[in-house]
Amino acid sequence: MKIPDEQRSIALDLIYDRRIFEGENCIYDPLQRFLALFEGITSSSRKSRAEELAELPIKDRLVRRIIEGEKKGLAEDLDEARGFGLTPLSIINDYLLTGMKEVGELFGRGEMQLPFVLQSAEVMKMAVSLLEPHMEKVDTQERGAILLATVKGDVHDIGKNLVDIILSNNGYRTVNIGIKQTINQIIEGAEGGKVDVIGMSGLLVKSTVIMRENLQELTTRGLADKWPVILGGAALTRSYVESDLAGEFPGTVRYAKDAFEGLALMDAIMGQKRGFPGATLPPLKERRTRRAVNEAMPIDTKRSDVAENIPLPKAPFWGSRVIKGIQLADYVKLLDERALFVGQWGLSGKRGEYEELANEVGRPRLRSLLNQAQSSGILNAAVAYGYFPCFSDGNRLIILDPEKLPHRIELTSFDFPRQRRDRRLCIADFFRSSDSEVVDVVAFHLVTMGSEIGKATSELFESNQYRDYLELHGLSVQLTEALAEYWHSRIREELGIGTTDSHEIEEILDQGYRGSRYSFGYPACPDLSQQVQLVQLLDAERIGVSLSEEFQLHPEQSTSAIIVHHPEAKYFNAN
Numbered sequence: 320m321k322i323p324d325e326q327r328s329i330a331l332d333l334i335y336d337r338r339i340f341e342g343e344n345c346i347y348d349p350l351q352r353f354l355a356l357f358e359g360i361t362s363s364s365r366k367s368r369a370e371e372l373a374e375l376p377i378k379d380r381l382v383r384r385i386i387e388g389e390k391k392g393l394a395e396d397l398d399e400a401r402g403f404g405l406t407p408l409s410i411i412n413d414y415l416l417t418g419m420k421e422v423g424e425l426f427g428r429g430e431m432q433l434p435f436v437l438q439s440a441e442v443m444k445m446a447v448s449l450l451e452p453h454m455e456k457v458d459t460q461e462r463g464a465i466l467l468a469t470v471k472g473d474v475h476d477i478g479k480n481l482v483d484i485i486l487s488n489n490g491y492r493t494v495n496i497g498i499k500q501t502i503n504q505i506i507e508g509a510e511g512g513k514v515d516v517i518g519m520s521g522l523l524v525k526s527t528v529i530m531r532e533n534l535q536e537l538t539t540r541g542l543a544d545k546w547p548v549i550l551g552g553a554a555l556t557r558s559y560v561e562s563d564l565a566g567e568f569p570g571t572v573r574y575a576k577d578a579f580e581g582l583a584l585m586d587a588i589m590g591q592k593r594g595f596p597g598a599t600l601p602p603l604k605e606r607r608t609r610r611a612v613n614e615a616m617p618i619d620t621k622r623s624d625v626a627e628n629i630p631l632p633k634a635p636f637w638g639s640r641v642i643k644g645i646q647l648a649d650y651v652k653l654l655d656e657r658a659l660f661v662g663q664w665g666l667s668g669k670r671g672e673y674e675e676l677a678n679e680v681g682r683p684r685l686r687s688l689l690n691q692a693q694s695s696g697i698l699n700a701a702v703a704y705g706y707f708p709c710f711s712d713g714n715r716l717i718i719l720d721p722e723k724l725p726h727r728i729e730l731t732s733f734d735f736p737r738q739r740r741d742r743r744l745c746i747a748d749f750f751r752s753s754d755s756e757v758v759d760v761v762a763f764h765l766v767t768m769g770s771e772i773g774k775a776t777s778e779l780f781e782s783n784q785y786r787d788y789l790e791l792h793g794l795s796v797q798l799t800e801a802l803a804e805y806w807h808s809r810i811r812e813e814l815g816i817g818t819t820d821s822h823e824i825e826e827i828l829d830q831g832y833r834g835s836r837y838s839f840g841y842p843a844c845p846d847l848s849q850q851v852q853l854v855q856l857l858d859a860e861r862i863g864v865s866l867s868e869e870f871q872l873h874p875e876q877s878t879s880a881i882i883v884h885h886p887e888a889k890y891f892n893a894n
């Protein structure tokens with residue numbers, strides 16, 4: 320956006336050598352076009368962005384500052400605007416918020432990416448704090464207020480915090496009370512904060528149940544009509560919220576797929592509340608006919624057609640070990656760039672723009688962030704892992720005490736669901752059964768990036784460095800995944816099954832190896848409560864990881880898995 324479109328597209332044509340030929344003749348040569356475009360222009364004749372901005376009338380300049388995320392010279396511009404007699408409130412509402420509205424529209428059309436949206440929000444935040452000392456009490460009339468909380472038992476806060484950033488920098492007051500909040504704390508926060516709306520967030524499947532209970536509690540206490548409720552988070556679906564929950568809740572409840580939908584809902588709710596003409600809430604998603612609930616069916620424990628008598632790898636040792644101080648260079652090779660750039664940093668752009676965004680924005684930021692993170696000592700990668708003798712019994716995997724072998728003394732066990740269709744797969748089928756003369760081997764691992772990185776990201780959020788916050792948080796979670804991927808490859812190597820590994824990183828990230836790594840909470844083994852046995856087996860406290868009552872790992876940037884060597888083991892959905 321800051322480089323004129325023509326210059327940008329010709330520069331890209333040059334980088335990617337997009338010459339066009341007709342037979343032998345080159346009919347389009349980006350190099351020639353590039354030279355022609357800049358003929359006679361020297362670096363001193365090119366105006367700086369500050370100069371370009373300075374030429375705009377002050378009102379347009381304020382709008383552009385927000386859109387371009389340009390902080391330099393902001394204080395002077397705000398003084399100039401006030402010098403013209405504009406009140407702080409008018410500066411905010413008529414110009415700065417106009418800029419933020421445009422930012423939202425650009426984002427909605429895929430023409431602006433999340434890091435730049437956050438950069439604009441940073442300028443907005445700074446402008447408001449510079450204007451605040453000049454505001455009269457009456458000036459501070461707000462557009463509306465929302466309480467934000469991640470529900471009981473759930474530690475995820477990035478989604479809720481992004482909502483906080485977008486809403487608070489679009490003129491709404493936010494009361495962000497944090498993670499793991501009970502309904503009592505939510506109600507107290509809403510009463511105390513005098514909010515208009517309650518926003519709840521949650522990424523766990525369990526959180527969707529908690530949200531339902533919270534709505535029931537609001538109803539029982541006669542508070543259903545007091546606050547409209549907006550719900551968001553990965554495990555929710557629009558139809559669950561807008562048909563199932565809305566059907567049971569006498570008040571208003573809506574689903575927001577992202578922060579901008581949250582903003583649109585706030586605009587609609589507040590518009591209605593203030594009686595703005597034409598303000599309406601989007602209609603609820605149509606109620607679908609409910610699927611027939613499965614009557615309690617007998618549990619199917621019959622083994623599937625997975626081959627049983629495959630040759631077994633040999634465990635390098637029995638029991639568990641701890642490895643600390645793992646070097647970034649070892650696991651960064653397995654960083655899933657696409658998941659980082661698109662999934663975490665929102666560098667999705669329009670169709671076909673991924674490579675450009677990755678080259679121009681993603682990779683340079685990634686390099687500098689990795690350098691900073693490494694030199695500041697906030698990466699403390701550690702692993703607890705181990706190998707255990709085992710056998711399957713129906714849908715259970717029995718873990719044996721390695722010290723008592725050859726006697727088969729059970730240490731603990733895991734229960735896995737079986738598919739009701741397709742191949743009727745169940746994780747237990749990938750292991751020798753109790754009838755086998757030999758015992759099988761299973762590996763587990765639990766990896767963590769430590770707690771310092773979480774503290775560093777929180778500090779960025781607290782100090783309103785939104786873009787840095789998003790980027791460091793995103794990097795931290797993808798490094799956790801990379802560490803898990805790296806340790807899985809070490810385990811394959813130690814088991815002697817790494818020889819079939821693909822040499823391409825993209826293929827490795829797509830399970831291009833023998834066996835599989837299943838994490839509790841994912842579709843092949845959704846029951847999170849079995850993290851308990853895993854954490855005990857690996858004695859995870861040794862690497863500073865503990866499990867909360869709601870089966871969440873602390874520190875947040877941690878993940879666990881059961882590692883299966885069977886060649887037929889791949890991801891599947893047991894539901």
Ligand code: B12
Pocket residue numbers: 474475476477478479481482517518519520521522523524525549550551552553554575576577578579580581582662663796797799800838839840841842845847870871872873874875876877878879880
């Ligand atoms: C990255 C990731 C991780 C990372 C980091 C997790 C973290 N702490 O942030 C790591 C690798 C560490 C991880 C680990 C685990 N994860 Co994980 N993870 C994810 C993943 C892929 C993306 C989450 C994310 O960062 N999203 C980006 C943020 C910005 O999005 P968001 O929070 O959804 O918020 C946006 C919207 O939803 C919306 N929104 C959210 N809230 C609200 C509220 C309001 C009011 C509004 C308006 C809008 C709104 O707006 C936000 C911004 O636009 C999700 C899958 C997914 N698609 O979401 C699984 C997921 C959350 N993980 C899952 C699981 C199971 C785990 C583990 C338990 C696996 C394991 N056994 O180790 C562990 C647990 C970790 C722990 N500490 O306990 C499950 C949870 C489901 C469940 N079974 O309960 C998910 C859903 C994957 C799945 N099964 O499909 N995970």
